[in-house]
Amino acid sequence: MIAYSPALAVSFMQTVKDQFTALELPDRDREIVILTVSTLAECEYEWIQHVELSESVGISPSARQSIRSKDFEADTLTARDRLIITFVREIVDKPRVHDDVFAEVRQVFSRREIVELIRVAGFYWSLARFLTVLDVDIDETDGLESITAASRLDIQ
Known part of the structure; x- marks a missing residue:
């Protein structure tokens, strides 16, 4: 569907490639973000596409299920996972992140x-x-x- 707009398709593919090859953010953190967003956005497509990938970066089935069921405080999630989820929920739900949440995020993550x-x-x-x-x-x-294919793309 994205290919209906060639310029957007190129930009989209570059962003995908960058997210899997150029981030400082650990892969596990990236997948916690994606699983959280797919849950909040009720996007089954994203969820399904990231189950195996999230498993490959160490997210257990029980942690995934906690996110899926919106049990965001579950013991199956690490403290770091819970902080990411809280931050993502604020990003998705509000125009600004609460000061307390942002202060905690700044203590754990680099700029x-x-x-x-x-x-x-x-x-x-x-x-x-x-x-x-x-x-x-x-x-x-x-x-x-x-x-793997996206990470090797030569996008012009």
């Missing part, structure tokens, strides 16, 4: 990681709306092949 958390959340929120509004059919997952 670059904070920017990357916001950008990943925003990208996947936008993608979720693209997928849900256009009611895009869910593709069968291909394991980690698409991520």
Whole structure:
């Protein structure tokens, strides 16, 4: 569907590539963001596409289920996971993050990681709306092949 706008398709693919090759943010943190956004946005497509990937970066099925069921304070999640989830919820739900939440985030994450958390959340929120509004059919997952392919793209 994105290919209907070639300029946006190129930008989209570059962003995907960057998220898997150029972030300082650890892969596990990125996947916690994506799972949280897909849950909040009620985007089954995103969720399904990131189950295997999240498992490959150490997110257990029980932690995933806690996110899926919006049990964001569950013991299956680490303190860092819970902080990321709280931050992402604020990003998605409000125009500004509560000062207490932002102060805690600043104690744990570098400035670059904070920017990357916001950008990943925003990208996947936008993608979720693209997928849900256009009611895009869910593709069968291909394991980690698409991520591997995206990381090798030579985008001009």
